[in-house]
Amino acid sequence: MLPAVAVLDDSSEFQQLLQAMLNYLGITEISAWINSQEALPALLASPPDLLLLDIMMGGIGGLDVWSRLRSAPETRQLPIILCTAAINSLVEDEMRLQQDPYTQMLPKPFTLDELKQAIAALIPHWNA
Numbered sequence: 781m782l783p784a785v786a787v788l789d790d791s792s793e794f795q796q797l798l799q800a801m802l803n804y805l806g807i808t809e810i811s812a813w814i815n816s817q818e819a820l821p822a823l824l825a826s827p828p829d830l831l832l833l834d835i836m837m838g839g840i841g842g843l844d845v846w847s848r849l850r851s852a853p854e855t856r857q858l859p860i861i862l863c864t865a866a867i868n869s870l871v872e873d874e875m876r877l878q879q880d881p882y883t884q885m886l887p888k889p890f891t892l893d894e895l896k897q898a899i900a901a902l903i904p905h906w907n908a
Contacts, residue, residue, distance in 0.1 A: 782806055782807050782808070782809065782906070783807060783809075783828070783829030783830045783899070783903055783906055784809040784810075784811070784828045784829045784830075785802055785807055785809065785810050785811070785828055785829065785830045785831070785832065786810070786811045786812070786813070786819070786823060786828040786830070786831045786832070787799065787810060787811070787812045787813070787831075787832045788812075788813045788814075788816060788819045788823075788831065788832070788833050788834060788837075788842070788845065789812075789814070789832070789833075789834035789837070789863065790814050790815070790816075790834060790837040790838060791814075791834070792814060794834070794863075794888075795812050795814070798832055798863075799812065801892050801895055802895075804892065805892070805895070805896060805899070811828060815839065816837055816839055816840040816841075816842075816844075816845050817839055817840055819845070820840065820845060820848060820849075823849065823855060823858075824849070824852055824854060824855060827854055827855050827858050828858075829859070829903065830858075830859045830860075830861070830899065830902065830903060831849070831858055831859070831860045831861070832860075832861050832863055833845060833846060833860055833861065833862050833863065834862075834863050834864065835862055835863070835864035836864060836865065842862060842864070846860060846862065846883070850880070857882050858882060859882050859883075859884075859902035859903055860882060860883050860884075860902075861883075861884045861885075861886050861895075861898050861899070861902065862883060862884070862885045862886065863886050863888055863890070864885070864886075864887060864888060865887070865888040865889075882902065884898040884901055884902055886898050
């Protein structure tokens with residue numbers, strides 16, 4: 781069974797790239813948001829099987845979105861892949877994130893194989 785995936789990234793170009801990568805992996809049920817304030821209520825109301833979340837965004841940042849999702853019962857175990865180009869500035873947060881078995885960090889830029897491996901680590905029964 782293919783997962784329903786949500787993408788929250790404030791770059792429409794990166795969203796298009798992610799959607800193309802996911803389509804290549806056979807995943808076609810994709811929701812996308814640029815604005816985290818719009819995405820949060822939708823994600824809480826109808827959680828996807830997987831969320832690809834940018835950390836560095838304007839407004840509500842990715843780590844705040846992650847924290848809010850983790851504090852809600854309906855999304856506490858939502859698999860989340862944090863995509864970021866700012867991996868070195870997140871050392872303290874990275875330690876906390878690595879203790880969450882439902883979160884993977886994926887530094888930008890990443891390859892199709894790295895994305896596939898991160899998805900497989902969070903959704904073991906999925907095979908592309």
